[in-house]
Amino acid sequence: MSVRLSLSYYILFNILLLILLPPLAYASNIDSNKNHYYLIMKDKINVEKQEKDWFIGALDNLITGNKQKISISGCDFKRFEGNKKNINNQLKKINFFENYDEELNKYNLLLNDFDELFLIDSSNLSEMCIGFSYTTIILLNDNELMIPYKQHLIFYKQLVNTDENKINNLKRNENCLQYKQVDMETTHTCYYQNMTILDVYEAMSFDPSNVFRKKIKIGEDFSDIYEDDYLRVEVEYKWKGENKLEIVQYFDGGVTYYTFVNQENRTKLITKLSPD
Known part of the structure; x- marks a missing residue:
């Protein structure tokens, strides 16, 4: 599968961001004094090279977030309110454990490794966010973000x-x-x-x-x-x-x-x- 991005796609995407989003596109309404930023961990994408390149091309974004909200390309993910049991029940509703059992075992991850759950804010979807390619983000105890995407777990590391x-x-x-x-x-x-x-x-x-x-x-x-x-x-x-x-x-x-x-x-x- 070819994943080389043409400028037509790249520029059109950026033009849409300019049109649809305010100047501080990534920050949304987050207080910039408390923002954290994350980049994809390419070395933890353990698939064949061609598929790995596809994942990087599709998901290599700067992610902005804090305890209440995470923003990716102008799409907001709100913090799910609840304890570990509530998080477990919510993830079961979307068949997360069933769909990602092999990946969780690969990285030795359990529910106790999950710190916070963020779900896409369906009440405030911009045109860019309708049909977004994923709807769930998990903050791990080690401050990495984990995104379930097409039967794979994609990890993002916080900047220093x-x-x-x-x-x-x-x-x-x-x-x-x-x-x-x-x-x-x-x-x-x-x-x-x-x-x-x-x-x-x-x-x-x-x-x-x-x-x-x-x-x-x-x-x-x-x-x-x-x-x-x-x-x-x-x-x-x-x-x-x-x-x-x-x-x-x-x-x-x-x-x-x-x-x-x-x-x-x-x-x-x-x-x-x-x-x-």
Whole structure:
């Protein structure tokens, strides 16, 4: 199964996020001072390479959450209120233990390893979340998230505290204007107070959807091609002096442009999504 993402899909998805979600898309109504962030644990996807690449391509998201709510791509999962017995009964209702018995045994997981249960918030589903590919998230005692998905258990690890602080700082200092859309081309402008270009870029790099894989230095131009089984993108980084960075990402079918400008103790970021 081919899982390489074309830009048409990638850009359309991001345009829909801009249209349907507020500027702090991932945080929803969560207090950013108390947010935690999670990334997929690729080494715990124990399947054949082709299937593993498919899982990564489909599920490699930055997850935001706290004790009350978890958000993935703008879809909210609310904390299930109840004790271990209630959680057990709820999971039995959806045949979780029956459907994932082999996976639970593989990872030596029991109900006592489950700390919290989160269920998709069906009372507040956006268009993006209708028919979402999974409806249940389990927080384990070791602070990993576990998502039951297509007869497999997918795990996400919490970022270290210093990295979480960088993302929360980005969100606290973010002020975004209304997006502008002409035909299928969308432009989004945000300002980040008291943050440099390097600060903004580094905080955004934790989100795999931005494809900011390069560790940047001021004035250092860069070009490369990232080619995975689930994604191909050609990137160009060009500095225009010390206070302006332009990044272009060429996917199969279109282009994403990022322009960072640092001025008056803040960084302005213009993002333009341009599918074919």
